[in-house]
Amino acid sequence: MGTKLNHSRLLPRLLPRLLPRLLRDFQRDFQLKVLKVSAWLGWQLESNWAEPLVFAIYSIIKPISSSLILVFMYLVVTGGKTKTDMFVYVFVGNAFFMYVWVLFSMAWAIMSDREQYEMLKFIYLSPIKIYTYLAGRGVAMFVMTTIAVWLNLLFGTLVLKIPLIIDWGWLSAYLLVGLAGIGALRIILAGIILIVPRHSGMITESIAGIFYLLCGVIFPIDTLPGWLILIAKALPFTYWLDGMRRAVLGKSICSALAQYSNLTLLSILVLTTVVALIISDRAFKLCERIARRKGLLDRTTGY
Numbered sequence: 001m002g003t004k005l006n007h008s009r010l011l012p013r014l015l016p017r018l019l020p021r022l023l024r025d026f027q028r029d030f031q032l033k034v035l036k037v038s039a040w041l042g043w044q045l046e047s048n049w050a051e052p053l054v055f056a057i058y059s060i061i062k063p064i065s066s067s068l069i070l071v072f073m074y075l076v077v078t079g080g081k082t083k084t085d086m087f088v089y090v091f092v093g094n095a096f097f098m099y100v101w102v103l104f105s106m107a108w109a110i111m112s113d114r115e116q117y118e119m120l121k122f123i124y125l126s127p128i129k130i131y132t133y134l135a136g137r138g139v140a141m142f143v144m145t146t147i148a149v150w151l152n153l154l155f156g157t158l159v160l161k162i163p164l165i166i167d168w169g170w171l172s173a174y175l176l177v178g179l180a181g182i183g184a185l186r187i188i189l190a191g192i193i194l195i196v197p198r199h200s201g202m203i204t205e206s207i208a209g210i211f212y213l214l215c216g217v218i219f220p221i222d223t224l225p226g227w228l229i230l231i232a233k234a235l236p237f238t239y240w241l242d243g244m245r246r247a248v249l250g251k252s253i254c255s256a257l258a259q260y261s262n263l264t265l266l267s268i269l270v271l272t273t274v275v276a277l278i279i280s281d282r283a284f285k286l287c288e289r290i291a292r293r294k295g296l297l298d299r300t301t302g303y
Contacts, residue, residue, distance in 0.1 A: 034128045038136025063148035085253045093217045095152040096244045102145045107189035109137045121298040171247035178240035184276035191287030220254040236272035
């Protein structure tokens with residue numbers, strides 16, 4: 001004879017085990033939906049609700065035209081000498097630095113949601129994680145930037161005859177760790193924008209410009225004064241850009257970093273990125289507490 005289940009005794013035993021798992025699954029699925037919707041929102045805002053074909057054409061023309069500006073500037077300064085390692089160094093560094101320019105600008109999402117659309121307070125009132133929302137807003141820009149970077153490299157290979165020797169393993173490793181570092185600094189900037197009343201966009205542009213100068217984008221850090229070289233070596237993007245150049249060119253012309261092997265360079269990049277991630281989390285939470293205490297989440301300043 002089969003035994004009859006006693007639900008009054010079985011449920012109290014199963015619920016403590018099943019309920020935490022159900023809550024974790026629900027939270028995971030919910031946050032994935034938040035990531036998907038915020039990514040769609042980011043795409044619509046960046047494309048200004050344009051037709052996909054029109055925006056695709058724009059996305060192709062813009063990065064190539066910006067690279068041509070740099071190419072013509074280099075031609076004028078050097079008298080047309082493009083068959084040099086320095087030209088390749090500048091072109092490739094500028095192409096990969098697009099990730100820094102664009103993803104830093106995504107910290108502007110805080111400013112636009114607070115002041116232009118006046119939705120930031122509702123985002124904080126909703127049961128979503130702000131990190132998930134900001135990550136979703138950055139997905140569209142990441143995809144667009146990736147397309148722009150590789151279009152630039154393709155243009156450099158086919159038109160400018162830049163020899164690329166791509167090591168996909170090292171390229172993937174450097175890219176993933178570098179993007180984590182970019183995301184960390186982006187979170188720090190987003191936190192600062194939470195508590196800065198005006199001209200927040202100037203902060204992101206200024207800091208990105210500092211990295212453009214100090215991290216060896218358009219010239220090796222060897223040319224900097226000694227004390228600036230020390231600052232440059234403390235920045236994760238310095239190692240990231242040199243590693244990305246090694247991954248696509250097979251060499252580096254920066255003598256200050258040439259002594260490091262790929263493994264050493266990647267280890268330094270991982271260490272600086274981990275430090276940046278820890279600092280970014282604590283800095284953003286501190287700025288959040290200040291913004292909540294002072295009532296800054298729904299502040300508008302007329303910009």
